[in-house]
Every structure is written in structure tokens, then in C-alpha cells.
Amino acid sequence: MENMPKKLLDFLRDQFPLGSRIMLTEMKADLQPLPPGSTGTLNHIDEAGQFHILWDNGISMALIPGADCFQVLPQELQTLKLYMPLTADFYETDEYGGLSDYASELGGEDLVQYTGCILNSLINERLPEEAERGIMHWYGESDTVDAKVHSVVFTAEIRDNRLWGVAECKIAGKLFHQELEDLKEYIAGQAADGWGEGFEQRPIRLDDGDLYVHLWNSENWSIQTEKERFAPKTADGLPALCFSILRTTGQLICIKRGDTGYYPSDWDTGNREENEKLADDINSNMGVSPIQRQAMEIGSMFGWDVPGADPANYKVHDSAPMEGPQLEKMEL
Structure with a gap:
């Protein structure tokens, strides 16, 4: 496709600034067109005058003025x-x-x-x-x-x-x-x-x-x-993640610092005792202490700004994993 004359290209770029919201009326120039009513954001106008749009469905696809029909949506500030x-x-x-x-x-x-x-x-x-x-x-x-x-x-x-x-x-x-x-x-x-x-x-x-x-x-x-x-700051001294088990089912879970709830682990063995040992072994290999694990369990349930989510608030003899966490499942 030939480049557009500079004056016309400058005019288009002036009239349609980057970030403009676009709604498609009809796409005629593409063999696999998007449906009418699709919306997206103008990313750039190339030298040929094509409007490169990042569509809200995640697709990046260009529009050709004169061939494709679209309108610019007024944006709320x-x-x-x-x-x-x-x-x-x-x-x-x-x-x-x-x-x-x-x-x-x-x-x-x-x-x-x-x-x-x-x-x-x-x-x-x-x-x-x-x-x-x-x-x-x-x-x-x-x-x-x-x-x-x-x-x-x-x-x-x-x-x-x-x-x-x-x-x-x-x-x-x-x-x-x-x-x-x-x-x-x-x-x-x-x-x-x-x-x-x-x-x-x-x-x-x-x-x-x-x-x-x-x-x-x-x-x-x-x-x-x-x-x-x-925003509440995540307590210092916590690892990026740790492993634990659900006290109700014995399921092996992963807790990520700053996230609410837990993530089911693919390493779950189906056995409570084996999962507990596996959690201890993984945490030990990652340098996660029992105190940090307990603080992570508290933070994932009650918020990362509560005192219980700060390992500095624990004494060494209180380092056993917390009994009975009822963690809310978080889907990946």
C-alpha cells in the first residue's frame, strides 16, 4: 500500500489523536472482519493512513478509511x-x-x-x-x-x-x-x-x-x-509465596503475598500427611520459616495490613503453623 501524502497524513493524525475510542460500523477490507459494534483504541496511524486499533477483545487490527466504516466515540474524562x-x-x-x-x-x-x-x-x-x-x-x-x-x-x-x-x-x-x-x-x-x-x-x-x-x-x-x-502496604519480611494445607480437607495450596485466598497446587497428593510434609519441605527449600507461613495464612484471609500478617509480631515459640485456616479458594 502506497504512503499517504504528508499533508493529508498530518491532518488525519491531528483529527484522530492517539487513544481515540473507535466503534466499528462495518469492516469491508478484511477477509475475517470484526462484527459491527466492536470497539477499540487507536494505537497509531501508519504512513499509508491505516488506523491501527487495539480492539477491546485483545485483537490488533487496522482499519482503512474509505473502505471500512467506523466512528469516533466521545470519551468521558x-x-x-x-x-x-x-x-x-x-x-x-x-x-x-x-x-x-x-x-x-x-x-x-x-x-x-x-x-x-x-x-x-x-x-x-x-x-x-x-x-x-x-x-x-x-x-x-x-x-x-x-x-x-x-x-x-x-x-x-x-x-x-x-x-x-x-x-x-x-x-x-x-x-x-x-x-x-x-x-x-x-x-x-x-x-x-x-x-x-x-x-x-x-x-x-x-x-x-x-x-x-x-x-x-x-x-x-x-x-x-x-x-x-x-493503599495498605504488605508487611515486610514476607516471601513472595509459600505452601500450606487446608485444615478441612488436607489439600495442598499455594499462598501468594498480597493476594486474597489461595491457589490449589498441582502437586497435591490427595493425602493430608503427605501434603503437610510436602508443604514443609518446599517452604524449607525456599527459605520460608513457619512464622512466615503463619503470617501468610493470616494475610490471605484477613488482609495484608493486619498485625497477624507481619512476622515481626510473632515470637519464636509461636511459630507452629496456624490451626484451622478456612481459606477462600481463588481460581487461576
């Missing part, structure tokens, strides 16, 4: 929040009405009381050019991040008794891992040297002093999704 720690310098008003030469350093817990003032200042800092896309107005790249991320604005939110900086993103479609990492890197740059640098240089006037808020700092700073930041 989803909200993605990326959280970052806030810090601030507070210059207190002295007895003469001036400001102290020395600042008090404040963290997220200290800033909760100033939530309203900080939110207002973040909103007032936004420029007219940012009205539609926020800091994505300054992104400057024509890539899939630019196509999928409609807007990003800085705001703040109280979580776990702390005030956090938040990059609130409106997303069309789903970000792939590298796209999310690229977005985080861009926002981190804006928090440190771009938008955030200007914001931190303008004081927030309070009754008893001036507050300078930092979206970024050089120590213990990171930008994370809500799940990465606030």
Missing part, C-alpha cells in the same frame, strides 16, 4: 489524582509588626489548619492560559500523554490527618505504565522548577505571619497515585 507531600516555611509576625528573620518549617500535619488559605492561593495562581488544560498548556510535546491527558491542575487535599499537594488530572482513556511515568515526571518538574517555583515565592498572608508553601522539596519527596500512596 476520568479523574486521576497524584499526591505529593506539602511543606511550608512560616515567618511569624513579631511584636513590632514585622516578620521574623527565621522561618518555622511546617509539614503536612501542621498545614491542615491552613487548608482553605492554601487552596485559595493555588486557585488564584492559575493563569488565564491555563483555563482549559491547566499546566498541560505548557507540556510542549505531541505524544500520547498530550493526547490522553486533557488537563492537570494543582490543588490540595486532607488525607490521613495531613494536607497533601494534589495534581488533579482529567484523563481520556487509560494511561499505560510509561505514559503515567512520563506524566509524573512532567508534573514533578512543574512542581519543582516551573509552576511550583513561582507559587512558593508568593506569600500567603495570615493574621500572624506569612506562609510560603512548597509543592516540591529535596528530601523524601515523591509523586504517587492514590493507590500507591494510601
Whole structure:
């Protein structure tokens, strides 16, 4: 197939950005067409003008404009929040009405009381050019991040008794891992040297002093999704997996760290005593202690953030495997 003229190709790529949602009306150019109504995501438009679609059924197949009939679906924007720690310098008003030469350093817990003032200042800092896309107005790249991320604005939110900086993103479609990492890197740059640098240089006037808020700092700073930041963390000291048996049936099972329930093992012998010995032998060969096994059993049943899922909470003489776990079966 011949290449399409560059001007027409540029026009198509401009009109149909990567990540566009496509619904098939009729596929005429393929010997094994997909059924009408099939939906997918535009992956790229090649030099011949073919629309390469990753269909929702997992198939990758191209459409040929003019031969195949399809329509572009309007995408609902989803909200993605990326959280970052806030810090601030507070210059207190002295007895003469001036400001102290020395600042008090404040963290997220200290800033909760100033939530309203900080939110207002973040909103007032936004420029007219940012009205539609926020800091994505300054992104400057024509890539899939630019196509999928409609807007990003800085705001703040109280979580776990702390005030956090938040990059609130409106997303069309789903970000792939590298796209999310690229977005985080861009926002981190804006928090440190771009938008955030200007914001931190303008004081927030309070009754008893001036507050300078930092979206970024050089120590213990990171930008994370809500799940990465606030989801319960799996206890340290646990192996990736271990083996156990069901006390009710004696079935040999595998428990995976972080998963709820268990996985039936293909090595099951059908005999309780043999399965118990096999579980002990496999765990021993993998370096899994009885304490770790017990913690894994607890975590798989009651959650990985409970005290029983942390092997540090066990004493050595409590290391015998737990009696009677009623584990919920998980299908592979």
C-alpha cells in the first residue's frame, strides 16, 4: 500500500489523536472482519493512513478509511489524582509588626489548619492560559500523554490527618505504565522548577505571619497515585509465596503475598500427611520459616495490613503453623 501524502497524513493524525475510542460500523477490507459494534483504541496511524486499533477483545487490527466504516466515540474524562507531600516555611509576625528573620518549617500535619488559605492561593495562581488544560498548556510535546491527558491542575487535599499537594488530572482513556511515568515526571518538574517555583515565592498572608508553601522539596519527596500512596502496604519480611494445607480437607495450596485466598497446587497428593510434609519441605527449600507461613495464612484471609500478617509480631515459640485456616479458594 502506497504512503499517504504528508499533508493529508498530518491532518488525519491531528483529527484522530492517539487513544481515540473507535466503534466499528462495518469492516469491508478484511477477509475475517470484526462484527459491527466492536470497539477499540487507536494505537497509531501508519504512513499509508491505516488506523491501527487495539480492539477491546485483545485483537490488533487496522482499519482503512474509505473502505471500512467506523466512528469516533466521545470519551468521558476520568479523574486521576497524584499526591505529593506539602511543606511550608512560616515567618511569624513579631511584636513590632514585622516578620521574623527565621522561618518555622511546617509539614503536612501542621498545614491542615491552613487548608482553605492554601487552596485559595493555588486557585488564584492559575493563569488565564491555563483555563482549559491547566499546566498541560505548557507540556510542549505531541505524544500520547498530550493526547490522553486533557488537563492537570494543582490543588490540595486532607488525607490521613495531613494536607497533601494534589495534581488533579482529567484523563481520556487509560494511561499505560510509561505514559503515567512520563506524566509524573512532567508534573514533578512543574512542581519543582516551573509552576511550583513561582507559587512558593508568593506569600500567603495570615493574621500572624506569612506562609510560603512548597509543592516540591529535596528530601523524601515523591509523586504517587492514590493507590500507591494510601493503599495498605504488605508487611515486610514476607516471601513472595509459600505452601500450606487446608485444615478441612488436607489439600495442598499455594499462598501468594498480597493476594486474597489461595491457589490449589498441582502437586497435591490427595493425602493430608503427605501434603503437610510436602508443604514443609518446599517452604524449607525456599527459605520460608513457619512464622512466615503463619503470617501468610493470616494475610490471605484477613488482609495484608493486619498485625497477624507481619512476622515481626510473632515470637519464636509461636511459630507452629496456624490451626484451622478456612481459606477462600481463588481460581487461576
